[in-house]
Amino acid sequence: MRSLSYERDGRSIGCFERYRLESAFQPIFRRGERGLVLQGHEALLRPMLDGVSLPVHTFLNAVDRDQGFFLERLLRVLHVRNFCLLADGTQKLFLNINPEVFTDVLRSERCVDTFMQRLESHGIEPRRLVFEIIETMHDDKVILAQVVEQFRSHGVAIAIDDFGAQHSNFDRVFDLHPDLVKFDLQWLSRCRGDMRAVRFLTGMVELIKELDVEVSCEGIETEQELRIALDAGFDLFQGYFLGRPSPALVQGTIDYPHVDAHVRARVSV
Numbered sequence: 341m342r343s344l345s346y347e348r349d350g351r352s353i354g355c356f357e358r359y360r361l362e363s364a365f366q367p368i369f370r371r372g373e374r375g376l377v378l379q380g381h382e383a384l385l386r387p388m389l390d391g392v393s394l395p396v397h398t399f400l401n402a403v404d405r406d407q408g409f410f411l412e413r414l415l416r417v418l419h420v421r422n423f424c425l426l427a428d429g430t431q432k433l434f435l436n437i438n439p440e441v442f443t444d445v446l447r448s449e450r451c452v453d454t455f456m457q458r459l460e461s462h463g464i465e466p467r468r469l470v471f472e473i474i475e476t477m478h479d480d481k482v483i484l485a486q487v488v489e490q491f492r493s494h495g496v497a498i499a500i501d502d503f504g505a506q507h508s509n510f511d512r513v514f515d516l517h518p519d520l521v522k523f524d525l526q527w528l529s530r531c532r533g534d535m536r537a538v539r540f541l542t543g544m545v546e547l548i549k550e551l552d553v554e555v556s557c558e559g560i561e562t563e564q565e566l567r568i569a570l571d572a573g574f575d576l577f578q579g580y581f582l583g584r585p586s587p588a589l590v591q592g593t594i595d596y597p598h599v600d601a602h603v604r605a606r607v608s609v
Contacts, residue, residue, distance in 0.1 A: 344418060351587065352421040354414055356407075359399060361415065362386040363422040364585035368434060368556070368578045371570070376577060380432030380470070383419035384585050409441045409451075416455060424462045426589045434470045436501065439484045448483060452490045466495035472522065473512070475502035481515055488516050499556070504544075513551065520576070521548050525559020531568050542572045549573065 343355045354361030364384045369376035387399035403411055416435060423433045442448045459466060471491055473484070488498050499520035500512050504527055513521060523545075530537045548555050557569040560579030569577055583590060 344414070344421070350425050352418050352425075354418045356403075356411060356414060358389060359394075360388040361418060362388065362587065363419050364587055365423065365426075365589050366578060366585040367583035367590045368432075368576055369582055370576055371574070376582070378431070378590055379576060380434060380468075381423070381427075381589055382434035382472070382578065383423060383436070385415060386585075405440075408438065409443075409447070412438055412441045413451060413455075417458060420458065420462055420464065422587075423589075424464055428591065430468075431589065432468050432470055432497075433464070434472055434499070436474050437471045438474055439480075442483050442487050443480060448487050449490060452487060452494075456494050467497075470497040470499050470520065472499045472501040473516065473518075475524075485515060503548075513548070513553070518553060520554045520556055522556040522558055522576075522578075523574075525579075528557070528559050528561075528565045528568060531565075538568060538572070541568070545573045 344352050345355065347353055352363070362385075364386045365381035366384060367381055368379045370379040371377075385396050385399075387394045387396060389399075419435060420433070427433070456466065459469070471488075473488070492498055497519040498516060499522055500516065500518045501522045502524040503509070503513075503521045504524045523541075527541050527544075531541055545555050554575040555573070556576035556578065557572070557574040558578050560566050560569055560577055560581045562581055565579070566577065566581055
């Protein structure tokens with residue numbers, strides 16, 4: 341059983357076999373002249389079974405591989421509906437895309453066309469959408485590249501997620517020519533108390549930006565990690581220190597209020 345239903349507050353809820361699927365949104369901030377300015381939100385899945393929240397990987401591991409294409413389509417519509425219910429006309433929506441589901445060219449192309457029609461019906465412009473290609477080794481490079489180009493032809497931006505984690509590396513950057521590269525959260529954990537790691541991270545950021553690609557730092561959990569990310573030259577910032585995933589959105593375009601004077605000085609450089 342795969343379906344969408346509405347709650348009393350207007351939110352959409354997904355039903356996939358025995359699971360209840362909900363949307364959560366984590367804010368993403370951009371470097372601004374006076375601080376960090378809200379850029380948009382990443383849509384995240386919150387699965388539940390018999391009223392109990394499950395880790396996302398537990399749910400995905402329980403899903404039959406043959407059902408992946410239909411689950412991916414259901415989640416895209418779920419997140420778009422909930423985002424459009426809450427967002428103003430400026431925020432961007434960051435959506436995760438699993439390359440494993442794109443195994444057939446014709447079906448993938450029809451999926452793209454159908455999804456773009458759904459976007460139009462919900463009144464969201466493609467330029468406000470960023471597709472994050474998640475890290476996986478089981479993708480067909482040719483088909484994935486064709487799907488990416490089809491989305492891009494509609495004005496959708498393309499991001500590579502989890503850069504530096506296993507199979508998400510420079511090969512994928514050169515294959516897909518993304519608009520954005522999101523560095524895996526492990527980069528910051530390596531930088532704690534290790535200046536060599538900090539210098540290496542800064543060098544990697546500079547290399548990516550030489551390709552005219554923006555860079556985003558994920559997993560920022562402390563002010564120290566925010567300082568490292570700012571000093572390294574990242575364009576976008578995301579993590580629990582800046583905002584946890586929530587069913588609601590951070591509203592409007594705002595300066596992040598808890599960045600101290602030192603951090604604001606670094607942002608404005």
